[in-house]
Amino acid sequence: xxxxxxxxxxxxxxxxxxxxxxxxxxxxxxxxxxxxxxxxxxxxxxxxxxxxxxxxxxxxxxxxxxxxxxxxxxxxxxxxxxxxxxxxxxxxxxxxxxxxxxxxxxxxxxxxxxxxxxxxxxxxxxxxxxxxxxxxxxxxxxxxxxxxxxxxxxxxxxxxxxxxxxxxxxxxxxxxxxxxxxxxxxxxxxxxxxxxxxxxxxxxxxxxxxxxxxxxxxxxxxxxxxxxxxxxxxxxxxxxxxxxxxxxxxxxxxxxxxxxxxxxxxxxxxxxxxxxxxxxxxxxxxxxxxxxxxxxxxxxxxxxxxxxxxxxxxxxxx
Numbered sequence: 001x002x003x004x005x006x007x008x009x010x011x012x013x014x015x016x017x018x019x020x021x022x023x024x025x026x027x028x029x030x031x032x033x034x035x036x037x038x039x040x041x042x043x044x045x046x047x048x049x050x051x052x053x054x055x056x057x058x059x060x061x062x063x064x065x066x067x068x069x070x071x072x073x074x075x076x077x078x079x080x081x082x083x084x085x086x087x088x089x090x091x092x093x094x095x096x097x098x099x100x101x102x103x104x105x106x107x108x109x110x111x112x113x114x115x116x117x118x119x120x121x122x123x124x125x126x127x128x129x130x131x132x133x134x135x136x137x138x139x140x141x142x143x144x145x146x147x148x149x150x151x152x153x154x155x156x157x158x159x160x161x162x163x164x165x166x167x168x169x170x171x172x173x174x175x176x177x178x179x180x181x182x183x184x185x186x187x188x189x190x191x192x193x194x195x196x197x198x199x200x201x202x203x204x205x206x207x208x209x210x211x212x213x214x215x216x217x218x219x220x221x222x223x224x225x226x227x228x229x230x231x232x233x234x235x236x237x238x239x240x241x242x243x244x245x246x247x248x249x250x251x252x253x254x255x256x257x258x259x260x261x262x263x264x265x266x267x268x269x270x271x272x273x274x275x276x277x278x279x280x281x282x283x284x285x286x287x288x289x290x291x292x293x294x295x296x297x298x299x300x301x302x303x304x305x306x307x308x309x310x311x312x313x314x315x316x317x318x
Contacts, residue, residue, distance in 0.1 A: 001025070002068070004044035006035055007075065008052045013292040020296035036062035043068040048295055050075035050288075054260055064090065073298065074312075075291045076282070077150070078231055080204040082314035093298055093310045095291040097150035099282025103229045104154035106281040107199050110227045110253035111138065111159070114197075119251065119273055139163030144195035146188070146211075147202035148176050149318070151229065155199055167191055189219040197225050204231035205317030212236065217243040226252040229281045233258050237268065244271055255281040 002025045005013070010028040017026055029038040032053055039047075039062055047069055051058060058081045063072060072082070074094040082092060113119070116135045124131060143159045145152040145168040153176060156166045160178030169191055173182040183191050188211070192198060198220065202208050212226075212235045220226075226249060228235055237258055243249045251273035257266075260279055268274055298308045312318055 001046065002042070002044040003027075003046045003048065004029060004038065004042065006047055006049040007288075008050075009288065012288045016289060016292050016296065020293075021299060032057050032059050035059040039063070039066045039069070045069065046071045046073065046299070048073045048075060048292070050291075051078065051081050055081040060085075071302075073295045075288070075295075078203065079312050079314045080231060080317060083317070085314035087313050087315060091308070092312050092314055093295075093308055094312050095294050096310050096312075098287060098291045098294060099284070100150035100154040102284050103151045103201070103281045104158050106229060106253075106255065106277075107155045107227050108158045108162075110225070110275060111141075111143070111164075111197050113253070113275065114225045114251050115141070123272065137163070140165065141196040142167060142194050143197045143199060144168065144191050145179070145199045145201060146191075147200070147230065148179065148182065149201065149203075151201040152199065153177065155201070167194060189216060192216055192219045192224075193221065195224055196221065197227060200226070200228040200230045200234055202230050202234055203318040204233050208234050208317070210234070210236040212240070214239040214242070217248065220249065222248055223250045225250050226254075228252070229255045232256040232260055232279075237266075241267060241271075244273060249273075251275075253277075255279055 005026065005028045008030045010030065027042045029035050036059055043066055045068055047063060049072060060082055063069065064086060069090060071091045074092065077094050077096045077099065079092060079094055115138055117133065121133060140163065142165045145155055145166065148168045148170040152168060156176065156178040160166050166179045167181045168176065168179045169185055169188055170182050171185060173184045176182050217239055226240065240252065244252060253275040255277045256279055262268065262276065268276060302308050
């Protein structure tokens with residue numbers, strides 16, 4: 001079996017691969033630009049690929065053109081960088097769930113940040129001003145989760161036991177633990193209208209691009225907070241900016257952006273009611289190793305003739 005690792009930090013994971021997949025011929029490519037030549041020079045059967053330099057420039061066409069390749073395993077959860085794709089020839093799996101725990105914790109931290117009034121306390125601190133304050137409880141507040149995959153379910157499992165009412169949107173609206181009500185996507189505006197906090201944890205697809213626009217922000221409660229840990233492009237930032245500036249939304253915690261890195265001239269940087277983080281809510285010490293362990297589990301499952309887990313379709317988006 002021939003395996004190629006497409007990652008800029010292969011030393012983080014090679015020891016696991018050599019131990020778990022002994023006897024496998026392993027080669028490495030550490031850049032986007034070099035991958036087409038590497039695939040021609042040493043064509044693999046399986047490609048383990050991490051999107052380490054963003055979507056622009058990702059060598060998707062070279063991967064599709066490799067005649068020996070039959071399986072691409074993505075090191076993260078997102079697969080929007082692979083579309084359009086030929087799913088009839090190339091199986092794709094991902095590492096869905098590898099960052100769900102920390103993304104859920106990020107969500108809870110953002111909820112607490114705004115519920116406890118930290119932005120106002122920070123402003124008073126900068127002014128050296130002591131004045132009466134108060135905090136609030138999460139109990140009875142409503143969290144709407146758009147996308148009840150691994151991340152959405154993990155967030156629900158934290159919010160529900162703290163007394164929050166959790167509702168959600170799911171393409172297949174089935175009962176979900178800790179979620180009081182699961183609605184179909186056509187009920188989006190109705191769900192948004194009930195929420196104090198909205199978590200976006202959807203894949204980026206043709207249907208979800210700019211899913212949250214002026215109409216959706218207008219549907220949200222005055223004083224609601226948006227939390228986005230999904231993919232840049234689901235939220236139309238021009239519309240979000242307007243809702244933040246006019247006070248309709250209390251604030252936002254944004255880990256993903258339509259353009260990454262976020263341009264220095266973006267007005268989002270200067271809004272005191274916005275938390276900006278550099279697409280890192282799923283990045284933690286050891287995530288790479290956990291991802292490659294999941295991949296090795298899948299290889300062993302495939303070698304035993306069992307169905308691989310986390311098979312996804314880039315054309316569908318999940």
